[in-house]
Amino acid sequence: xxxxxxxxxxxxMKKNSVSEFELEKxxxxxxxxxxxNGGGSAAAAYDEPQVAAYGQPPxxxxxxxxxxxxxxxxxxxxxxxKSPMIGTFYRAPSPDxxxxxxxxxxxxxxxxxxxxxxxxxxxxxxxxVKGVIAQVLVQNAKPVEFGQAxxxxxxx
Amino acid sequence: xxEKILVANRGEIAVRIIRACKELNIRTVAIYSxxxxxxxxxxxxxxxxxxxxxxxxxxxxxIDRIVSAAEITDVDALHPGYGFLAxxxxxxxxxxxxxIRFIGPNSRAMxxxxxxxxSRALAKRADVPTPPGSEGVVDTEQDALAVAKRIGYPxxxxxxxxxxxxxxxxxxxxxxxxxxFHTARSxxxxxxxxxxVYFEKYIENAHHIExxxxxxxxxNVIHLGERDCxxxxxxxxxxxxxxxxxxxxxxxxxxxxxxxxxxxxIAKEANYTNAGTVEFLVxxxxxYYFLEMxxxxxxxxxxxxxxxxxxxxxxxxxxxMGEPLRLSTSxxxxxxxxxxxxxxxEDPFDDFRPSPGRIEMYYQPGGRGVRVxxxxxxxxxxxxxxDSMLGKLITYGRDRREAMDKMxxxxxxxxxxxxxxxxxxxxxxxxxxxFRRGVYSTSFVDQLLSGARRxxxx
Numbered sequence: 001x002x003x004x005x006x007x008x009x010x011x012x013m014k015k016n017s018v019s020e021f022e023l024e025k026x027x028x029x030x031x032x033x034x035x036x037n038g039g040g041s042a043a044a045a046y047d048e049p050q051v052a053a054y055g056q057p058p059x060x061x062x063x064x065x066x067x068x069x070x071x072x073x074x075x076x077x078x079x080x081x082k083s084p085m086i087g088t089f090y091r092a093p094s095p096d097x098x099x100x101x102x103x104x105x106x107x108x109x110x111x112x113x114x115x116x117x118x119x120x121x122x123x124x125x126x127x128x129v130k131g132v133i134a135q136v137l138v139q140n141a142k143p144v145e146f147g148q149a150x151x152x153x154x155x156x
Numbered sequence: 157x158x159e160k161i162l163v164a165n166r167g168e169i170a171v172r173i174i175r176a177c178k179e180l181n182i183r184t185v186a187i188y189s190x191x192x193x194x195x196x197x198x199x200x201x202x203x204x205x206x207x208x209x210x211x212x213x214x215x216x217x218x219i220d221r222i223v224s225a226a227e228i229t230d231v232d233a234l235h236p237g238y239g240f241l242a243x244x245x246x247x248x249x250x251x252x253x254x255x256i257r258f259i260g261p262n263s264r265a266m267x268x269x270x271x272x273x274x275s276r277a278l279a280k281r282a283d284v285p286t287p288p289g290s291e292g293v294v295d296t297e298q299d300a301l302a303v304a305k306r307i308g309y310p311x312x313x314x315x316x317x318x319x320x321x322x323x324x325x326x327x328x329x330x331x332x333x334x335x336x337f338h339t340a341r342s343x344x345x346x347x348x349x350x351x352x353v354y355f356e357k358y359i360e361n362a363h364h365i366e367x368x369x370x371x372x373x374x375x376n377v378i379h380l381g382e383r384d385c386x387x388x389x390x391x392x393x394x395x396x397x398x399x400x401x402x403x404x405x406x407x408x409x410x411x412x413x414x415x416x417x418x419x420x421x422i423a424k425e426a427n428y429t430n431a432g433t434v435e436f437l438v439x440x441x442x443x444y445y446f447l448e449m450x451x452x453x454x455x456x457x458x459x460x461x462x463x464x465x466x467x468x469x470x471x472x473x474x475x476x477m478g479e480p481l482r483l484s485t486s487x488x489x490x491x492x493x494x495x496x497x498x499x500x501x502e503d504p505f506d507d508f509r510p511s512p513g514r515i516e517m518y519y520q521p522g523g524r525g526v527r528v529x530x531x532x533x534x535x536x537x538x539x540x541x542x543d544s545m546l547g548k549l550i551t552y553g554r555d556r557r558e559a560m561d562k563m564x565x566x567x568x569x570x571x572x573x574x575x576x577x578x579x580x581x582x583x584x585x586x587x588x589x590x591f592r593r594g595v596y597s598t599s600f601v602d603q604l605l606s607g608a609r610r611x612x613x614x
Binding site (some may be wrong): 003085086087088118119143145146147148 | 190205206207208215220221223224225227228229250253254
């Protein structure tokens with residue numbers, strides 16, 4: 001299955017108002033979930049320059065003015081959920097639905113904590129760790145990069 | 157006009173592209189692996205996106221991640237630089253299908269020239285001579301021996317999917333041919349995912365001369381003169397110059413024009429657009445042979461820029477925007493002489509062992525006619541995961557003598573401590589009497605090094 005096939009399936013889903021599609025073969029599985037208009041456009045969601053939001057703040061070699069970064073707790077790397085991909089972060093399966101997780105919720109490695117949308121495909125992101133959500137680090141519908149911390153947890 | 161461009165590369169070429177964008181008032185997005193978080197191109201771009209861990213296979217070669225980064229930053233176009241995905245037709249297609257203009261040739265031109273065996277066939281159609289060789293891929297040991305018998309030793313075994321000087325070995329007789337044939341195939345499979353090899357007559361003591369071409373979407377193709385890149389170590393270019401001292405020899409007066417026209421025929425046969433380079437080998441008799449065409453901006457593009465006054469990366473961007481070429485080949489004036497030295501983090505006294513690490517002190521040369529294209533700075537740590545090139549030192553003079561004198565002067569000023577560099581090696585090349593006379597070939601570096609080794613041992 002390549003990008004063309006995936007796009008064809010998405011078009012079919014749109015045309016027939018299908019919101020979920022799942023296909024599993026021997027060594028391949030794909031799940032597509034449509035978010036109705038208004039919630040899913042990466043281009044519309046991203047509307048301001050985000051110098052400070054991307055990754056580590058630049059080393060101060062004088063080349064870039066330091067952009068204000070939000071105050072953060074000292075990181076504990078083993079209790080953070082980091083983004084495995086690049087895309088747009090969504091807290092809930094759809095704009096009207098409740099977020100997958102919130103502060104205080106206990107998660108297991110298999111718990112879906114958010115969606116990251118890339119190239120019009122919604123990817124469910126699993127926690128991969130066990131713990132209790134202590135902080136949600138990214139706002140809904142904001143772009144995220146590889147390795148960016150999404151949630152901070154405390155031990156269960 | 158493009159408003160925003162994503163630079164899909166790293167190191168000095170990413171800095172080069174960002175500079176061209178800034179001069180055109182185009183905003184830039186840098187992508188970087190975790191190992192490059194402190195790299196200069198990340199600092200200079202308007203926005204930066206981390207796309208993965210250090211290995212290129214998890215970052216700079218990840219089409220999905222690069223295109224995702226392009227989408228969330230809403231860029232109009234993407235510049236692939238050189239290496240990585242620059243000559244990947246599939247990547248060009250994915251970009252275009254996502255409405256991101258790929259700054260380079262279209263994927264059809266890439267496929268026509270991608271496979272080395274295919275491009276030999278293309279050269280034939282364009283009536284351009286190629287070195288005697290196999291007609292396509294050599295599949296069996298029997299075929300290998302038959303081809304070698306027909307073209308005569310020494311024979312160069314090349315990977316069809318190779319590039320940048322990799323995947324090549326020379327055989328001087330049947331025994332080394334059979335051994336080399338099998339080894340080359342398994343190496344090619346591992347390195348390029350394609351075990352196909354083809355043969356060419358190895359042309360000894362040749363000059364490697366390449367022509368810079370530009371093509372627009374209307375089918376116009378021009379060339380901007382040649383670069384001589386014969387000074388190579390293990391098929392990696394070390395010093396390049398423009399124009400070629402060989403082609404300035406009155407004995408070969410007509411060669412430049414003939415080769416330039418051949419380069420244009422090759423590009424037109426491939427329906428080539430944007431910037432590219434047609435590579436030739438020229439033997440001591442003045443016979444020229446087409447080697448391959450590089451479908452990207454090249455490392456040594458600055459020397460062409462210095463002698464022609466044309467900004468090649470800017471032209472790439474303009475051509476990608478759909479601008480037609482407003483120059484003809486005869487409009488291009490080559491004035492003066494330019495030389496480039498590639499400065500690598502390698503120890504020339506320890507068989508050029510790579511020397512990654514932290515740069516303590518950094519002072520780059522300057523003054524009239526000196527250009528440095530580099531991404532490094534004092535305090536920067538060279539990651540071990542990528543190539544060892546620190547930057548390029550380019551000098552320009554009114555003639556070859558002035559360019560050489562400036563290069564020696566500039567090399568002697570260049571201070572980089574904390575790591576080993578090839579600066580002293582390049583200084584030895586610039587001081588060599590044969591180099592100064594302009595008399596050299598692709599065997600120059602080997603001869604220089606074996607002479608130097610003998611001296612060290614005595």
